[in-house]
Amino acid sequence: MGRTLQDPPHPSLTITDNRTGKTITVPVEHNSIPATAFKQLNKELAEGDRSEDEVELDEAELTPWRVWQGGIRVYDPGYQNTAVIQSSITFIDGAKGVLRHRGYPIEQLAEKSTFLETAYLLLYGELPTKAQYTLFSTEVMHHTFVHRDLEDIIGSFRHDAHPMSILTAAFAALGAYSPEGNPSLAGQKIYTMDTEASLQLMDKQIFRLIGKSITLAAMAYRMRQGRQFVAPPANMGFADSFLFMMDHLNETNYRPHPTVAKALDTLFLLHADHEMNASAAAVLQVGSTLVDPYSAVSAGCAALYGPLHGGANEAVIRMLISIGGPENVPAYIERVKRKEVVLSGFGHRIYVSADPRSTIIRKIADDVFALTGKDPLLDTALALRDAALKDEYFISRKLYPNVDFFSGLIYRALGFPTDFFPVLFAVPRVVGWLAHWRQLMLSRNVKIWRPRQVYTGEGERAYIGMKEREEKGTEGTKRGGEPTKVQHPTSTRVFLARESKL
Template sequence: MGQPTQSNSQESLTVRDNRTGKTYTIPIEDNAIPATAFKDIKAPRKPRERAENETEKGLRVQDKGFLNTAVLRSQITFIDGDAGVLRYRGYPIEQLAEKSSHLESAYLLIYGSLPTKDQHKHFESEVLRHGIMHSDAEGFFRSFRYDAHPMSMLTSAFAMLGSYYGEANPSLQGQRLYTQGNKESLATMDRQIYRIIGKATTLAAMAYRVRQGRDFVTPPVGLSYTGSFLYQMDHLSEQNYVPNPVLEKALDVLFLIHADHELNASCTTVLQTGSSLVDPYSAIAAGCASLYGPLHGGANEAVIRMLLSIGKPENVPAFIEAVKRREKTLSGFGHRVYKTSDPRSFIVRKTADEVFKVTGKDELLETAMALHDAAMKDEYFIKRKLAPNVDFCGLIYRAMGFPLDFFPVLFVVPRVVGWLAHWRQMMLQEGGVKIWRPRQVYVGETKRDYVPAEDRVAVEGLKQTPSIVEHGGITKRTMLASFDGKAKL
């Protein structure tokens, strides 16, 4: 593999290294080539060439932002961005959104097939049974400031869960805890899957309730996954409280279409973290932190803030022109993967129609539609393939009464399913788990000798020196005070 050769085959790539004149044949499997094969393509280091280039150790593949690097082989989710296709285990997302449920699709994503009635009943029962939290969790959530962002609480809460279950930690139970694939190992793995999916709604509801200054609600018996979630967020003291079925169904559909999206930033973070064989709760917490960002899970919130800034539909043309001048940022259009339309966006629009029949239309809907129509007709956006994406589901969340900063939480709750599916697949993959350790291309200083402080020349520049931070309050007064041991500047 990757060795100099004069032969060629149809299922291979022939590479000629013009530095040495050698030709290499690299195999192609499933329309992919092994990056490690390029390590065999070596050349002598040129005179005065930086040793840090490591030319004699073989070529490295440079791919900033993982634009075209496959890090694993997967059987879970398929996306064709050019055709606007999304499938879970081969099933089109459109069919699942119409006929399936979130927990049924969760079973599909994690275990590879649609469950029978008995299998689904068992899975749903285990997930819902594991929704109850330890009583100590109340003190944990109460320790946050009244204005803490719910994503900060949720991220911390998943990490906190790991401290409760020592049997789930490979650092305590042995690093092969999840990779053996035997009955005991799989049972331990499944137990953590039940817990994480079951407690995701409970933790999210607790983050919501603590912001409202309300007591926490124990997960009810007899409701669906999303019904239980709505109950835990909204129930006060009403008897026989049952969430609105339209809102319950809409939330279930949105959970289903958000359950997985292949190796996005947060899923990759979960796998990167999980590759060290850390406990799954810590890996999920890392995924939460990644999803928190405005380029990922925070995009729903960004869409609503954008629409609020636009205001009325008549302000859309001016906003469009400002976007073209790069004075404004357009959120909710375009996607790293989809180059035509996001298949989930059509499901979102249909779901929105059902929700608005119950809640009434969101006042920003007309603005959103005006923006949609203007962008779809404008050559600037057409050329750049900026079609509407799923982030417009924030309009549904807003109509349902969720606060803006809770939108990313509504993304995390279903996405833990996809994270767990990929984590489980990695734990059970053939050949075991290899820790993810990307290479870099070092372009910094070559070797240099230490210079004593008195002989150094100051390096100036905004990015080369620490910032001067303005201090106020007690820090400012303390800096002006006199006391023993005060550092002299």
């Protein structure tokens, strides 16, 4: 009997394997299906199959350690449509340009909230009461001091080291000063036990990481400037303290400009979390091994460092400088179409309409420029934006300005060095990483993230001794199939050795 209109829809998919005729029913929950269901679609080896394809599944031999073997695998390069976790933190609707934290639209938070209040929301699920906020903000700001050894560690970097290299190493080093927060030292289950002590230990590491993030970032900046490190100030907010540690030069009663502090606080809020992005996934991938949160955050920094992620706002400024002026925008647009150059600051992996954060940032830019004066690059940026939004090439590809397009101009106007921009992304994103890490630990059943692969290499073959191997030469060798010859500069020692033989 068929289903009537009154019957509720059956929340499942029926999938038929046309190779074998086998049909399975897969449950649908929150518009998603479990990838492991496809493991039921196994078959015997047939002509054209390779044993390396693991098509067979001997259910009689299954153990908890072999359950991943056999059956259909879901091939999804770059996780284009793979959900790796259930989360209640951040929601994004890329088609409609929607971004919400715990249900609150980003536009409302940017207008009415602060970075630390939004941090509380991301971590604990609700906006705080006055007492809850006082406790949280006091703990975070109390943990801004770092061990004096960090001065030596950060000071040991080359003067021209990239600040993100310094920050990544500093977070990893920070974990050495919290042995009680390291599962490898204090016990594997210190964060996954359902106890008050476990929650307190987890939150203490969170307070430390958020509070010390601005101190480590400021130290990386001042090391590059050749300045002495500055101790965290008392009775200042998060953004104000950060600016103080970066800029204080022994002035009496120095305080950062309130417009600058407010702009930076809002920028921090906008960058605090963005769902399961590359760096958040890196934190959870590493965190799933039950490593300490300092190492997991360091892994997030390493992922954020890349120009396809946190380095994009730095790339925007370099692009605008290379264009040279508004009059050169049409020629640059044509070069982009010919794929000779990259258009940085446009498009997003998730958003197919406007990035909601970019609209907010444009308003912040006006406030900052009113104080600092208009950046000469702004005219080039606006000309590039207008040209791209009118060009069918970019319209058809849904390439709209993203959060990185104007944020770099603001940072530049405030006097931050270009290569420091990713650090200004990493500092607030520590909160998002920790919110996802905390959620993972509170699941109490942490499974190590171990993706599968589709093996396409050689089948089993016998070892051949070097004397019996044929010389193939360079023709027919697959690109990357052998080491390349690297050009090395001639050292003084080699030059003198050659001279002595003449």
